[in-house]
Amino acid sequence: MKDQHEFVPYERDLYNKEEMIERSAAFYAWADTRRSVRDFSDKPVPKEVMENLIMTGSTAPSGAHKQPWTFCLISNAELKSKLRELAEEEERKSYEGRMSEQWLKDLEPLGTDAVKEFIDIAPWIVVIMKRAYETGPEGEKLNNYYVSESVGLAAGFFLLAVHHAGLVALTHTPSPMNFIAKALDRPDNERPFLLIPVGYPAEGVRVPDLKRKEKAEVIEYYE
Numbered sequence: 001m002k003d004q005h006e007f008v009p010y011e012r013d014l015y016n017k018e019e020m021i022e023r024s025a026a027f028y029a030w031a032d033t034r035r036s037v038r039d040f041s042d043k044p045v046p047k048e049v050m051e052n053l054i055m056t057g058s059t060a061p062s063g064a065h066k067q068p069w070t071f072c073l074i075s076n077a078e079l080k081s082k083l084r085e086l087a088e089e090e091e092r093k094s095y096e097g098r099m100s101e102q103w104l105k106d107l108e109p110l111g112t113d114a115v116k117e118f119i120d121i122a123p124w125i126v127v128i129m130k131r132a133y134e135t136g137p138e139g140e141k142l143n144n145y146y147v148s149e150s151v152g153l154a155a156g157f158f159l160l161a162v163h164h165a166g167l168v169a170l171t172h173t174p175s176p177m178n179f180i181a182k183a184l185d186r187p188d189n190e191r192p193f194l195l196i197p198v199g200y201p202a203e204g205v206r207v208p209d210l211k212r213k214e215k216a217e218v219i220e221y222y223e
């Protein structure tokens with residue numbers, strides 16, 4: 001028999017149909033109040049909170065349960081400003097030529113540009129790294145599986161945990177992101193996945209008046 005995890009009983013709360021409908025509707029309504037926010041307050045957030053949010057992200061399912069992620073938790077002001085400088089350098093190149101006309105047009109309603117002051121201002125920057133492989137005891141490469149899917153799920157769980165704590169976040173994707181791995185001195189098996197400032201929203205913050213897709217636009221039924 002192959003090595004495998006010991007199996008243990010698993011029980012969870014069960015709800016009747018009405019409760020289920022009520023709970024799912026309430027959770028949806030609450031999740032729908034989450035917004036990406038680009039303007040942060042510099043008000044501090046306890047490290048313990050951030051650790052809880054990250055550990056919630058780390059409960060996500062992953063290929064063969066390899067949990068192929070590292071969350072870099074950054075509050076160091078010098079490091080943040082270095083990351084900002086490098087991110088802005090890449091973003092300027094993107095906005096001034098690397099992004100297509102259509103892409104720039106699609107971003108217009110969001111009001112984004114190459115200035116990324118939130119990296120300096122937000123009390124915490126979380127850089128999620130994906131771990132392409134692990135290194136075994138003899139230096140051999142051990143595969144991880146479905147790494148992008150797994151890390152995407154962990155990021156989603158993390159973002160919802162941020163929302164649950166009454167904080168806001170922005171999923172920032174400076175591209176290319178290699179500068180981040182270098183600035184953070186990460187090992188060769190890690191690649192940057194997302195840079196996520198987390199904190200309180202700036203006073204009087206405004207967000208674009210976005211509409212989310214309707215049921216009929218996101219669900220295809222096969223009954």
Ligand code: IYR
Pocket residue numbers: 091107110112113114172173174175
């Ligand atoms: N990475 C750039 C551009 C950008 C791209 C997408 I897709 C967005 O939804 C928002 C921004 C930036 O962060 O500005």
